[in-house]
Amino acid sequence: MTSPRQTPPAFTPLVDSLPATVPFVGPETQERARGRPFAARLGANESLFGPSPKAIAAMAAAAAEAWMYGDPENHDLKAALAAHHGIAPENIVVGEGIDGLLGYLVRLFIGAGDPVVTSAGAYPTFNFHVAGFGGALHTVPYRSDHEDPEALLAKARETGAKLLYLANPDNPMGTWHPAETIRAMIETLPDGCLLVLDEAYVEFAPEGTAPPLAPEDPRVIRMRTFSKAYGMAGARVGYAICAPELAGAFNKIRNHFGVNRIAQAGALAALADQRHLQEVVSEVEAARSEIGRIAADNGLTALPSATNFVTVDCGKDGDYARRVLAELIARDIFVRMPFVAPQDRCIRISAGRRQDLAKVAEALPQALKAAEA
């Protein structure tokens, strides 16, 4: 053992000021704490219908090539995405999931005290990044369980926000706005404000939810992912669609070799299998109906959803919903809930397979009874 005489350097003042809390506790962490596995994994909006078999095969084949770094330009995936969307590769940034891309995006724009606007209770990992770069986060409440475009815009105007975050469809509520509302938002953004339009769940949404891509528009960046409908959450591949000047700026700071080579191969194969994607979307629609039926059978209300999860109103306050959540977890059902009142009266259930939802149907009445006791 050495006996250190010298002191290590000080963290930056910003790092010193950050809390040790993390955005999400993983299900594996909960399983280790509980001492037993979950029977149904329905809390992280992963796709229980899995990746395309072609993507699985591509990843399995690429495993033997893992000795090579991935292409730092993500060229082939960008080219395929460009063709898929009818845009140019210069309008695309591929990164380590939307989480990674949001971190880079915040770093590009936000320094100490720079204002950012989001909804109270919206995606916490975005907030984690804003805090992590010293930004000042301003929030507005949801309105009727929807994000509130008018209030978000007003807050952005009031604070001089550089970034305005909106998820459409929204997580954790599952609700959505039509494309026309989003277009109107873009047209009335205050000067010097970028709309961060998180479309992680857009493949599940009805036609007319996503505005047409206008990739040269410098006022908006759109976040997409292979984690949800493409069923590859563990692979960490997301992409952003934006104006070329903004896309290019990511190169100044991103981890160039950061996207796993196996994941690049998998995403390319997944994108090519649009039939699988459509099957997943159909399965998810059926699962949403089934969750609605289970909720109704138990006297609860399922919110309309354009995502791969359904947010279920437990009909009382947050404490009650937290008891329901705890009782479901005690019955080996991994689910989560919205973090902020009054949305915390709800629990959020991912669209599982028949066998997963059968377990929910079995556990929910018991959980409700226990929560009321």
Next chain:
Amino acid sequence: MTSPRQTPPAFTPLVDSLPATVPFVGPETQERARGRPFAARLGANESLFGPSPKAIAAMAAAAAEAWMYGDPENHDLKAALAAHHGIAPENIVVGEGIDGLLGYLVRLFIGAGDPVVTSAGAYPTFNFHVAGFGGALHTVPYRSDHEDPEALLAKARETGAKLLYLANPDNPMGTWHPAETIRAMIETLPDGCLLVLDEAYVEFAPEGTAPPLAPEDPRVIRMRTFSKAYGMAGARVGYAICAPELAGAFNKIRNHFGVNRIAQAGALAALADQRHLQEVVSEVEAARSEIGRIAADNGLTALPSATNFVTVDCGKDGDYARRVLAELIARDIFVRMPFVAPQDRCIRISAGRRQDLAKVAEALPQALKAAEA
């Protein structure tokens, strides 16, 4: 098309000041520019001996589980690494390769103008991160093709450096210092300076190169990787060994779900197959000898190496070595060179398989002749 009236937000002043250059141009980018593939991929110090077959099998099996996010705590891998090294999991940070970990580390400590010391011509991705967080990089020259501990320490004292970067063994030169030298460095670090000891290549180094782990010592953080000897560069798994307080601080800023699930499974299997690792180390030793023989056959001098590459002195100036490099690339041999004079009189050749080095043996005499013409 929308017709934007508003302007987007300004990048931070720091981002505005950053150059658009990237640390490394990938071989795929070069292949696309050349219009044909390389015949031997010997420029990025990847392991041509591949990952353990058990790691390949584990990754192939995990591909079907890619619908699940990876464990954000990397619990199982950390536990296995702790057991392997005889340290506690609290001393380990798992991240998206050493590149990702270096980025987090710099972010923890370095703000505008904070001094950092490294060697001129050492790992450029570290410098990329220092610049990316506004640090002031101070360099000292190599001494006899080795990093110069005395000069690094003197520069750290002179500048009040918060971080001092040293790779042992070194990339791009392949040279190394004995453990005693590193221990003496740690003992004489100036107050408030952390030694960033990059040991990416340490598995290839002779006994007595790495000082014993002293994971409670707050003055040093050691970087290790599955990219080199474990043959998993494309998987993006690295780890740091450091004092628990520092390890915990990464949680304030890291991308918690950033490590690919397939990669976690692969790293776990790779770590368990130490026999494969030893075979790779033996193959690399043989390849280093073979590169030395090829160099000598052509009148060139191979530097001693404790890594999976050999740096070959072309015997003239940087312009000549760059011509040799270009002529090798023109003959479909992907190699690289040290960036900074006088080390740029050398080219760097990764330890390849027999068939790879046979191509080097064939191409090198022609490349030298062409470079002299």
